[in-house]
Amino acid sequence: MTVTTVKPDSAVQAADAVRWALSEGTPLDVAGSGSKRGLGRPIQTACTLDLSGLSGVVAYEAEELVLTARAGTPMAEILPMLAERRQQLAFEPQDLGALFGQPEGQGTLGGVISCGLAGPRRISAGSARDHTLGIEGVNGRGDLYKGGGKVVKNVTGYDVPKLMAGSFGTLTVLTELTVKVLPAPEDVRTLLLAGREDAGAVAVLTAALQSPYDVSGAAHLPAAVAARSHVRAVAAAGGAVTLVRVEGFGPSVTARVAALTEELGADAVLDRDESRAVWKEVRDVAYFGPSPASAGEGRGGGDDSRHVWKISVQPSEGPRVAESIRWALDAELYFDWGGGLIWAAVAPTADSATAIRGALGTAGHATLVRAPEDVRITAEVFHPLPEPVMALSRRVKESFDPCGILNPGRMYAGV
Template sequence: MTVTTFKPETAEQAAEAVRWALSEGEPLDVAGTGSKRELGRPMQTAYTLDLSGLNGVVAYEPEELVLTARAGTPMAVILPMLAEKRQQLAFEPQDPGPLFGRPAGQGTLGGVLACGLAGPRRISAGSARDHALGMEGVNGRGEVYKAGGKVVKNVTGYDVPKLMAGSFGTLTALTEVTVKVLPAPEDTRTLLLAGRDDAAAVEALTRAMQSPHEVSGAAHLPADVAARSGVRGVSGIGGAVTLVRLEGFGPSVAARVAALKEELGADAVLDREESLAVWREIRDVTFFGPLPNPPPLRRGGDESPSPASAGEGRGGGTGEHLLWKLSVPPADGARIAGAIRDRLDAALYFDWAGGLLWVATPSPDSAPAIRGLLNGSGHATLVRAPDDLRASVEVFQPLPEPLMALTRRVKDGFDPRGILSPGRMYAGV
């Protein structure tokens, strides 16, 4: 299919493109740089609305902890600018580009918000939607509108910016966003607990989260996954590794590390640089990223993938292995992980203190198995898979009919003729 691209440089030009699409009855694939194009169901449209031309910081007020930028502004511009002022996006946005064979750092601020991406710090700082203050965009009627403000107290009525988080461009083509920023930690340290099985690891992570020590990251890497880490302090342990992150002012971090190390019986502590490196790996799921020429996959019998090959991929940037993101109650995480290993050839690890499972599997029919094992106890999202599979199964967790009906009404309210990324999240929506 030949695809025609509209690349507006202003909100009004974006609105003109949507109004043209309305007049012609042609749906638009709403995109930025395309770093997250494989997230969601595949789009079959002849026209793309490329928002990457809406680029540039509109206002940055470090003293007020507020940033306003056009939606197509690259994260490679945003993050260094914040770091220069010792600030950050506290929800720790994930960079999924490398999972699909693309270079890191190509995403945009609007894409991060539209896809609702948040990393390990979500358990302490909240998700992307919790940091969205205001937005400007074009709805499916071709109208430019604004919602929210630069401070929380200015927001009245429906909190539309938060509704946009995780909508994947199906409700509005974002042209400008305002987000809350926060001070970056002066120091970061990570406690390592060696050799814990899944259940013991989740129990330790739960104790850490319930402690008064302000934990900002809590993850568990089974032995085969820990071996893939590029951080020697992690891969060198030679077994499973449970990680607990502490951040803040130097003296405070040192005191909390000492106290929690004794409480948990930690085996080692990573310094700041190693901590930053391993939490980037956890955030961006680099353990399961595609490689250009992976070894042959072994299937059948009692054989399972070797640690060097599990989670690797090839072909079209999608990887040979499917990648699932499971959001579950932390208390159920170890049980669900065990059930997945019993049913599927899979490699996995835990984030969010056991509440998030990243699962890589070569099984193309894993959808019914994984969703059946959840048995209503959580949500499963298919993050990486070939286009034909993403078109034939539910990529996002199927919604009960009352919630689906509400989803359709919201879609109808913003985009009554289904012009904006139709079917990206659910068929017919």
């Protein structure tokens, strides 16, 4: 199939493209840089709406903690700019380039928000949705519109921006976004506890998160995963590694790390650079990428033939779910979000989705993040929704995109 690409360089041109698609009855594959094309169900369409031309920071009001940028602005441009002012996107946006075998830094702001990609700090700072203040875009009728505001105090219309976060481009062609930024921590340290089994590790993470010490990251790497880290202290631990992150002002971090070390019995404390490196690995699922996280020293990389699942679960249920998955499938996995998020890489089998969702029961939901296109065409990539929720999703889709031309079927068939 020959694919036509339309690349607008303004919101008006994006609206013209949607109106043309409507007149021709042509569905659109709405994309930024295309770095997340492997995420979600494949789209069968002859036209791609390439938003990478809608790039550039519109306004950065550092004192007001607000950033407005066009949807196609690369994260590789935004993140260094924030770092220069010692600020950050606190939800710790993921870069899944390593997981999909692509170069890092290819994603865009619109892609991060549309896919709702939040990292380890989600447990303390919230999701991408919580940091999205305003949007501008084109709905499926070809109408340009705005939603939300540019200041944190303005709550009028917040529902529309939050609705766009995690919608995978099925509701609106985003042309501009306004997001909340926050001060970056002055210092970061990570407590390392070695040799815990899953249940014991999650108990430690729960204790850390329930402590008064403002923990901002809580993860557990079983032995095979920890051995792939390019952080020497993690890879050399010789077994499973449990990680607890503390961030903030220097003296405060020092005091909280000392208290947590005494309470939890930490075996080591990673310094600033080691901490940033290991949490980047955790955030970006680098352990399951197609190439080693680090060359040499006998450390292996992930197997890119494995299907990768993102499994959200009650933390108390995490160890049980993990054990059930291991029992049913050839699987490697690790925990983030204090045990509430399981990343699993499983050998391809016809019944892996059934096994994973069966292990979950009603305890959570599972999303297929990486698999070949022929698998994602037929599989339920996103967790099946109860019929009342699916009916609501269809009504929302119809209200924004009545003809179904924006990323049709990216999340669910017919939605």
